[in-house]
Amino acid sequence: MTITKFPVRGASRFEIIRRTIYRARNNETLARMHQRHAIARSQPQPNHSHNPTNNLPENVLDNPTSMDLDEDTxxxxxxxxxxxxxxxxxxxxxxxxxxxxxxxxxxxHRQRA
Incomplete structure (x- = not known):
């Protein structure tokens, strides 16, 4: 994933100083975020075969008796x-x-109006 930074023109002196001060912290936060995304992508997705919703037919209405929609709560x-x-x-x-x-x-109020 490429990172494109756009220069923001028209910033006040305060904004420029604030961005300079927090630049390192913002870059570290962005790196942590990308690292977490990479870790999440590298881990295999868990397959919950015990979950009955994973084995749904193509169209639920084709087999309406497969699931009990009126469960007693x-x-x-x-x-x-x-x-x-x-x-x-x-x-x-x-x-x-x-x-x-x-x-x-x-x-x-009504009389004034």
Whole structure:
């Protein structure tokens, strides 16, 4: 992999000094990154033959019974729901001091507009 460096024109004096100071650290970081990529490429990829998703057919819909898509997750949250929905009547509360202040502020804003 070739590394191409482009000169950046129009940098401020501060940017030029900052780049000069951090040049060595940036180059070391880039070298470590390339080294890790090279190591990862040289290692063989693990083959997890025990994983059933590695042996999927070309088209999953050709053999829909090969995988159990409706697995039981032992999640009983669906069982907690009642058969019929329970309706709750909401009682309108009396506005407190904050609500009155907000309504007054909105009215002032509306009148100014």
């Amino acid at each position: 032992n999640d009983e949250s669906d069982l907690d729901m009642p058969e019929t929905p329970v309706w709750i009547d909401l009682v309108e509360e009396e506005p407190d001091e904050i609500d009155q202040l907000i309504a007054a502020d909105r009215e002032r």
